Amino acid sequence: xxxxIASSSPTDTALPAPPRKRWEYPALAALxxxxxxxxxxxxxxxxxxxxxxxxxxxxxSQSWEAFFFGSSDAANSITVDKPPASLWVMELSVRLFGLNxxxxxxxxxxxxxxxxxxxxxxxxxxxxxxxxxxxGTVLAVTPVAVLMFRFNNPxxxxxxxxxxxxxxxxxxxxxxxxxxxxxxxxxxxxGFLAKQLQVLLVVPPLALMYLIAGPPKLGKRVAxxxxxxxxxxxxxxxxxxAVELWPANSRPWIGGSQNNSIIELTLxxxxxxxxxxxxxxxxxxxxxxxAGGNGMWGSTGITRMFDAAQGGQIAWLIPAALVAxxxxxxxxxxxxxxxxxRSALILWGGWLLVSALVFSFxxxxxxxxxxxxxxxxxxxxxxxxxxxIWGSRDRWWLRCAGAVALGLTTATAWMLxxxxxxxxxxxRWAILAIGVVATVAFLFPPSRKQSVIVALAAAFIxxxxxxxxxxxxxxxxxSGAIPSAGPSSGGTRGMGGPGMRPGGDDDAPGADGSATTGxxxxxxxxxxxxxxxxxxxxxxDGAAAGGAVTGAQGGLPSDGGTPGQGxxxxxDGSGHGANGGEQRMGGAGGLLGGSRPSDQIVALLEANGTDxxxxxxxxxxxxAAGYQLATELPVMPIGGxxxxxxxxxLEQFQQYVADGKVHYFVGGGRGGPGGNSASTSSAITAWVTxxxxxxxxxxVTLYDLTQPKx
Numbered sequence: 274x275x276x277x278i279a280s281s282s283p284t285d286t287a288l289p290a291p292p293r294k295r296w297e298y299p300a301l302a303a304l305x306x307x308x309x310x311x312x313x314x315x316x317x318x319x320x321x322x323x324x325x326x327x328x329x330x331x332x333x334s335q336s337w338e339a340f341f342f343g344s345s346d347a348a349n350s351i352t353v354d355k356p357p358a359s360l361w362v363m364e365l366s367v368r369l370f371g372l373n374x375x376x377x378x379x380x381x382x383x384x385x386x387x388x389x390x391x392x393x394x395x396x397x398x399x400x401x402x403x404x405x406x407x408x409g410t411v412l413a414v415t416p417v418a419v420l421m422f423r424f425n426n427p428x429x430x431x432x433x434x435x436x437x438x439x440x441x442x443x444x445x446x447x448x449x450x451x452x453x454x455x456x457x458x459x460x461x462x463x464g465f466l467a468k469q470l471q472v473l474l475v476v477p478p479l480a481l482m483y484l485i486a487g488p489p490k491l492g493k494r495v496a497x498x499x500x501x502x503x504x505x506x507x508x509x510x511x512x513x514x515a516v517e518l519w520p521a522n523s524r525p526w527i528g529g530s531q532n533n534s535i536i537e538l539t540l541x542x543x544x545x546x547x548x549x550x551x552x553x554x555x556x557x558x559x560x561x562x563x564a565g566g567n568g569m570w571g572s573t574g575i576t577r578m579f580d581a582a583q584g585g586q587i588a589w590l591i592p593a594a595l596v597a598x599x600x601x602x603x604x605x606x607x608x609x610x611x612x613x614x615r616s617a618l619i620l621w622g623g624w625l626l627v628s629a630l631v632f633s634f635x636x637x638x639x640x641x642x643x644x645x646x647x648x649x650x651x652x653x654x655x656x657x658x659x660x661x662i663w664g665s666r667d668r669w670w671l672r673c674a675g676a677v678a679l680g681l682t683t684a685t686a687w688m689l690x691x692x693x694x695x696x697x698x699x700x701r702w703a704i705l706a707i708g709v710v711a712t713v714a715f716l717f718p719p720s721r722k723q724s725v726i727v728a729l730a731a732a733f734i735x736x737x738x739x740x741x742x743x744x745x746x747x748x749x750x751x752s753g754a755i756p757s758a759g760p761s762s763g764g765t766r767g768m769g770g771p772g773m774r775p776g777g778d779d780d781a782p783g784a785d786g787s788a789t790t791g792x793x794x795x796x797x798x799x800x801x802x803x804x805x806x807x808x809x810x811x812x813x814d815g816a817a818a819g820g821a822v823t824g825a826q827g828g829l830p831s832d833g834g835t836p837g838q839g840x841x842x843x844x845d846g847s848g849h850g851a852n853g854g855e856q857r858m859g860g861a862g863g864l865l866g867g868s869r870p871s872d873q874i875v876a877l878l879e880a881n882g883t884d885x886x887x888x889x890x891x892x893x894x895x896x897a898a899g900y901q902l903a904t905e906l907p908v909m910p911i912g913g914x915x916x917x918x919x920x921x922x923l924e925q926f927q928q929y930v931a932d933g934k935v936h937y938f939v940g941g942g943r944g945g946p947g948g949n950s951a952s953t954s955s956a957i958t959a960w961v962t963x964x965x966x967x968x969x970x971x972x973v974t975l976y977d978l979t980q981p982k983x
Contacts, residue, residue, distance in 0.1 A: 297402040301393060304406060308389050308413045311747060312382040312423055317374045318750040322425040324867025324898035325754060325914060326360065329353045330425065331372055331902055333364035340364055342516065344525045345894055348886045348907035351920050353894075354529030354538065356512065358466035359427035372905060377425055384429040385422025388436050389413050392649050395440040398447070399617040400657050408656030411735075415648045416742035416758035417586035417641070423747075424756055427468045428645050434464035435475050436649045439620055442479045446616045449488035451497060458501035462508025469543045471646065474631060476505075478623025486616035513539075526920035528894075528913040533920075550636035570639040577633040578644065584689045585759040587644040587651065589739045591629070592681035594651045597658020598622040600674045604661060617657070624650035640755045655735070663728070667718065676715040679731055683708025686738040696760040697741050708734045753866055754895065868899030868939075871971040875903045878937065882906045889975075890926070891939035892916045892954045900939065909935065912954040923956045930978045940967065940974030 321327035325345075329352075333340035336347040343357025344350070353360070362380045370376035389409045397405030412418055421428045438460035445453030457479060464472035480498055487494040516524070516535045530538040538544075545551075571582055579588045598618060605615035628647050632639065662675040683704060690701035711730035719727055742759035868891070870878070882888040882904060890909035891897040897910035911926070912918050921929065929935050938961045965976040 294402050297406075300402075300406055301390075301409075304393070304409050304413065305386055305390055309382065309386050311413075311743075312385055312419070313379070314747050316378050316382065316423055319378060319423060320374055320750065320752055321867065321898075321902055322374075322378060322423075322752055323754055323756075324752070324902065325894050326353065326425045326427075327377060327867075328894070328898035328901045328908075328910075329357075329360055330363045330367055330377055331905060332907070333357070333360055334367040334372060335905075339525075342525050345528065345897070345910050345913070346887065346901060346907040348909070349525040350887070350907075350909045351526040351894075351913050351918065352528045354542065354914055355427055355468060356466040356535075358463060359430040359468070362430060363425060372902075378423060381422055381425060381429040384433045385413075385418065388418075388422070388429075388433045388649065391433070391436045391440050392652060395436070395443050396617070396653050396656050398443055399613050400660050404656040404660040406656070407659050408652045411590065411652035411655050411739075412648055414736060414739050414743050415587065415589075415645075415652065416739055416746055417645045418648045419743040419746045420586075420751060420756055420758040421642055421645045424642075424751060426642065426756075428642060430467040431464055431472060432645055432649065434460045434467065435472060435624075435646065438464070438475060438479060439624070439649070442482055442620065443617065445483055445497075446486050446488070446611075446613060449493075449497075451500065454483070454497045454501040455504040458504030458506075459508045462505040462510070465505070465509035466512055469539050470547075471643075474628045474646065475624050477627055478620050481623055482616050482620045485619060486611050486613070488611055526913075526918065528918060528920075531919060547637035547639075548631075548635050570637065573634050573636055575633055578629055578647075579685070579688070581692055582641045582757070583632075583644050584692070585742055586641050586757065587647050588689065589685060590651050590655050590682060590735055591625075591647075592685055593658060593678040593735065594625060594654035596674055596678040596681065597654045597661065598625070600671065601654075601657060601661055604665075617653075621650045621653040621657070625654060641757050642755070659731075666715075672716055672718070676712050679708060679712045679715055679734060682735050683712065686734065690738060693760050696745070700737060700741055704734055704737055867895045867902075868897070870900050870903050870973070874900075874970050874973060874975075877970060877975070878904050878906065882936070885936045886929070886934040887936070889937040889939055890935050892958060896939065896941070911957055916954045919953045921957075922953060923960060926957050927960065933979065935978050938965070938976040938978055940976065 329339070329343060329345050332344050332347040332349075336344070336349065338344070338349050339347050340361065341357070342349065343352045343355065343360055345353055362384070363377050366376045366380045389412050392412050393405040393409035395405075396408040418432075421432070438457050441453050441457040441460060444450075445457065461472055461476060461479075480501075483498060484494055487497065489497070513535055516527070521533055527533050527535050527538055529542045531541075571577065572580065577583060578591060598621070601618040602615070602622075605612055605618065608615050625647060628650065632643060632647075658678065662671050662678070665671050666675060686704045686708070687701050690696065690704070707730050711727055711734060714723065714727050714730075745760050746758040878888050878900060883906070886907065887909040888904060888906040889897070889900055890911055891900065892911045893916040894910040894914045897908040901908040909921075909929075911921065913920065926935075940958075940962075961976050961978070964981050965978060966980065966982055967974050967976055969975075
């Protein structure tokens, strides 16, 4: 087995790409085909996944203007709060194959398979085929990757482009050609159009990698990095410039901004605000509480990646990756400046450290699925470390390092699996027992037969937990704004716990004495969210109606009773987490859960629906999304995602109504608190309720804006 693993000798520097092994491409084909098949399994169970983006995909498949800007509706009232690149991929698929769950999500699956292939190719170039295959396998079974490569959030395209940038920079370090630097910049720039500044987390390690290890002289290396930066600016800037120069009155409002500016959105709500927590238009404050408790988005600190919300998503192999990084740097300590393997360690180690530290200490909006950005770096370092340590295990200190990595991985798996004792209870004990034995055995020089046993044990220790979480993720339905992989583990703070399923440990009596899960954190910080409430109803009127209202460890309620971020109260008060099946039928939706209109409401909206620019209007994007997806007609999301954007103004909405452009107003939708324009959606709601008569259809309050009160 050792003959197939690349050597870790420090004298192995600027070598050509490793020779092909007979088993390599069949193994790669099996990995990619297996990844594709697994990711496609049960895919349609996710339905529309994130209704917010699904509605924008529907809009972009109908209108090229909506396609270009990333509008929430085909009538182009407002955009989503991200650039549209990730939507383009799915919108083109929907244009070809029609609007359905498969046409929307299969492109995301293909991005996942592409990411695995790119990671394999990148790691292989420096550390050989075994390291590449291990890295690709680890990425493929990382729970948060399994989740996000089957979901319609921007993260799938973001991760693929970040990995592609790493591949291009690895090629640049080999031969120093300008084209690889320009391609790296292009990948990063296009990644900006997927999720704005998050892609920049990999820029420091990419730049440091080439600055240290690039073949040309220092002056040329610096010039090439500036050229890569210019390529990045061009790849992202053309769209930003077009949006900024486009007359504001002939394009949609930039969602998430308070001044209709993509630059403001980039630097504010989606930029520095994510770091310091000062996000105008957000759903509430972030960061640490004065007493050292948790902020709205969870506790910040060095252990954040291991806490109850993030741990099961990504943390399984982080300790092993860090050990691999340290071992690799020691092994390459005396290598020449251009050593290819050390440059790879700089890249992947820098990627992991920079991203993990930023995620750990950012005080603004943070969701557990963001950690998918760490997955390629963790996977690469694990593959590299496995090859380095195993290939040189005749050295005593490397056997000690391997034992430390196994011990830390065992302890991490035990901790993560212990958080939900009901999930595969035998697994943590099996990992613990095998882990203890394998850790001790690794300290001693094994025979050939023992080596195979120890290698299999190490694979089980490292992959059993992530695979179990991934299988659970594949078998479960995921929807809503903040999905999470694996089973519910409870005990988390902020906008929902892992798995987004009913449950947790914040149970409190409901209004009728039944259990209300997540009630402790269900109230929005700073009081009631603005605008979009129906004229009647309370934040938890689902509970008052009888039955349990189940949220996911807190969240923000809607008037219809949506106490958890993905959980949505039904008409009878029962709840379903976003992983647990359908949300409320006939509900108006809420901040983080899309509306689910009944057939009667859909028929009402579709009647003469093409006569109007917007068949309806609702406060908050998710409230509007379900009606738009059901009718495939534009529905105006007043105030954007949080219901707090100043779009449209009261005067604009009144003019739309006067011009006969809006048919119905849907009561009961709700945005989130915050934003200097919080009164805009409230003013529209108040004007509608004062001037139009409410009609209740299947539990939803509707106002016919063509029939004012006499």
